[in-house]
Amino acid sequence: MAVERTLSIIKPDAVAKNVIGKIYSRFETNGLKIVASRMAWLSEREAGGFYAVHKERPFFKDLVSFMSSGPVMIQVLEGENAIAKNRELMGATDPKKADKGTIRADFADSIDANAVHGSDGPDTAKVEIAYFFPALNVF
Numbered sequence: 001m002a003v004e005r006t007l008s009i010i011k012p013d014a015v016a017k018n019v020i021g022k023i024y025s026r027f028e029t030n031g032l033k034i035v036a037s038r039m040a041w042l043s044e045r046e047a048g049g050f051y052a053v054h055k056e057r058p059f060f061k062d063l064v065s066f067m068s069s070g071p072v073m074i075q076v077l078e079g080e081n082a083i084a085k086n087r088e089l090m091g092a093t094d095p096k097k098a099d100k101g102t103i104r105a106d107f108a109d110s111i112d113a114n115a116v117h118g119s120d121g122p123d124t125a126k127v128e129i130a131y132f133f134p135a136l137n138v139f
């Protein structure tokens with residue numbers, strides 16, 4: 001299996017709940033290494049640019065406003081099968097439908113305030129990592 005990198009964001013709801021460490025611990029105990037990280041308070045422009053693929057969707061405005069409502073913790077995770085592994089640890093988009101023991105089942109309140117973001121494939125992972133860590137390819 002290939003070693004991959006994926007982009008993860010701990011969203012404003014989970015940062016406000018003070019569970020960054022608990023979520024990091026799940027990455028670490030499941031073989032995902034944090035190879036870059038930074039905390040940021042995104043502007044609407046930055047959040048909108050990040051979620052540009054969703055710009056025609058009815059939930060786009062709420063998503064952008066939520067993602068810029070408070071600080072987020074952004075990280076690059078590395079490990080075998082990291083993209084799918086992270087999505088598995090996150091659980092379904094709607095926490096009501098997320099499997100027991102997943103991050104969203106344990107820390108998310110609603111489909112809007114759903115604790116974490118994770119890249120959904122190799123192409124998006126590449127673009128999303130470059131969006132927040134433009135200099136990462138230097139190491």
Ligand code: RTP
Binds near residue numbers: 114
């Ligand atoms: P994410 O991109 O944040 O990791 O979430 P995801 O892949 O599980 O879900 P995605 O379809 O990419 O949607 C991005 C975010 O938009 C919000 N959303 N709301 N009301 C709705 O039907 C709806 N659908 C999506 C969610 O907050 C989701 O995380």
Ligand code: MG
Binds near residue numbers: 118120
């Ligand atoms: Mg997505």
